[in-house]
Amino acid sequence: MTLPRIAVDAMGGDEGVQTMISGAALARRRHDKFQFLLVGNETRIKAALDAHPQLRGASEILHCDDVVGGDEQPTRALRRAKTTSMGLAVNAVKKGDAGAAVSAGNTGALMAMSKLALRTMPGIDRPALAALLPSLGETDVIMLDLGANTECDARNLVQFAVMGAAYSRIVTGREEPRVRLLNIGTEEIKGTDAVQEAAQRLREAKGLALQFDGFIEADKINRGTTDVVVCDGFSGNIALKAIEGAARFVTDLLRTAFTSSLRSKIGFLVSRPATELLKHHLDPNNHNGAVFLGLNGLVVKSHGSATAAGVANAVTVAARLLEDDLTQRIAADLAQLGGNVGAVRARQPATSEVSAK
Known part of the structure; x- marks a missing residue:
């Protein structure tokens, strides 16, 4: 079975193109059956792909220079949905060129574009x-x-x-x-x-x-x-x-507490396995990837400040929900x-x- 592509807004997020591409590459290693549509400035994306040949071979680039600002009003961003990397990533889902879109950009703008392009599912009033x-x-x-x-x-x-x-x-x-x-x-x-x-x-x-x-x-x-x-x-x-x-x-x-004294530092070394586990559990990057449920298509929102590992988790969420056909499950439950x-x-x-x- 050929799985649908995942469209990645490579320009969204606080950390830049390199982080988005690195995250997509990490997710690709976890879900190697998926192909990607990378949306954004072609020159910058190609430069980032030099370090990730596996992702480069599984990706197509959709070039655009326009980017939605982090503090931009959703209504203003909506008027540029056909020219921005965010808007084009969502539109790829609408057109069937991708099965899901992932962006770390402006949440309000992403929701507005997603609702306008994909519309809500029958039986759902609001996503x-x-x-x-x-x-x-x-x-x-x-x-x-x-x-x-x-x-x-x-x-x-x-x-x-x-x-x-x-x-x-x-x-x-x-x-x-x-x-x-x-x-x-x-x-x-x-x-x-x-x-x-x-x-x-x-x-x-x-x-x-x-x-x-x-x-x-x-x-x-x-x-x-x-x-x-x-x-x-x-x-x-x-x-x-x-x-x-x-x-x-x-x-x-x-x-x-662990850096307040020499005794505390020794205590940290003794308890380090437990504190590392706690740190892993509390790290938001390990739970990154919020989903807009109720639309006729999948859109996943990554934290703007996510690391490459966080972006990978957001892309992995999209891949998993595509594999398990979440949209059809919701439709059946609504019926x-x-x-x-x-x-x-x-x-x-x-x-x-x-x-x-």
């Missing part, structure tokens, strides 16, 4: 931004929405749950991923009207390939007790940045949601998880 977060469980936890929609109604949240569960089945291998709604408490009486109504709909829905487990508070997101956390984009973006900030705080605190047959298992949180607030 959502989903990402993998580390957890204490055997697999990562998927969280959505992370900023694409600041306000959501119950219907949006139910659709996010369906899309997140489809993504989770690929990542976790679970036939019925555990899904929870982010809330200020786990009791059924808590939450906004939208969250309350979404929970009720998920409890009553039938035939969905997910297990709805009620509500979850933000401090339990990474505990490994759930596979998918669903929320509006405003709450999700704040929660995500709080988690990332806490991770950086722990890392910096350990660095300061089941409309049909409303079977039963979704609803389970109440354990007593120890119920907040006393």
